[in-house]
Amino acid sequence: MRISVFRRAHFNAAHRLHNKQWSDEKNREVFGLCNSPNFHGHNYDLEVKMTGEVDPETGYLFDLGVLAKIIKEKVENKFDHKNLNLDLEEFKDKNPTTEYLCHLIWTILRAEIDDKYDLAIKLWETPRNYVEYPAS
Numbered sequence: 001m002r003i004s005v006f007r008r009a010h011f012n013a014a015h016r017l018h019n020k021q022w023s024d025e026k027n028r029e030v031f032g033l034c035n036s037p038n039f040h041g042h043n044y045d046l047e048v049k050m051t052g053e054v055d056p057e058t059g060y061l062f063d064l065g066v067l068a069k070i071i072k073e074k075v076e077n078k079f080d081h082k083n084l085n086l087d088l089e090e091f092k093d094k095n096p097t098t099e100y101l102c103h104l105i106w107t108i109l110r111a112e113i114d115d116k117y118d119l120a121i122k123l124w125e126t127p128r129n130y131v132e133y134p135a136s
Contacts (some may be wrong), residue, residue: 004051005061009071011080014041015096018085020128039083044101046075048109051118064116070112075105098125106133 016039017031027035034040048071050062082088084096090104102123113119124130 002051003054003061004049004053005064005067006050006065007048007064009046009048009068009076010077011044011046012041013044013079013082013084014039015084015091017041017095017097019095027085039085042098044079044098045124046071046105046128047083047122047124049114049118050121051120052116063120067113070109074108074112078108079105098123098129098131102131102133 015034016035016036021032022030048067049094050067054059054061078088079101084091084101089097091100094100102121105121105123106119106121109117120132120134120136122130122132
C-alpha cells in the first residue's frame with residue numbers, strides 16, 4: 001500500500017534579496033522591499049511529504065516522531081532566527097530566495113531519509129506565497 005505522510009514545521013529567518021552583479025537601482029527595481037539593506041524577516045512554514053510503502057510490521061510508512069526529530073535538528077535548528085545572508089555559508093554567494101531555500105532544505109532532508117521514500121517539501125514564505133520541490 002503506497003501512502004503519503006506529512007509533517008509541518010515552522011521557523012523564522014531574515015534575508016535580503018540582492019544580486020551583487022547589479023546596481024543598487026536595478027536591485028531595488030527587481031526586488032523592491034525585499035532588497036532592504038537592513039534585511040527583512042519571514043515566518044516560514046514548512047511541510048514535508050514522504051511517500052512510500054507501509055511497513056506491514058509497524059503499520060507505519062515512517063515514524064513521524066523520528067521525522068519530527070530530523071526536521072528539528074537539521075532544519076529548524078539550522079535556520080530559525082538566522083540571517084540567511086550572513087549566518088549561512090550556503091548563501092554567501094547565492095541570493096537567499098525562497099526557491100533556493102526550499103531546494104536547500106530538501107537536499108538536507110534527502111541526505112537523512114532513505115531513498116526508498118519519495119520526498120517533497122513545500123515552503124511558505126507568507127500565507128499566500130509558497131514554493132514546492134520537487135515541482136509537481
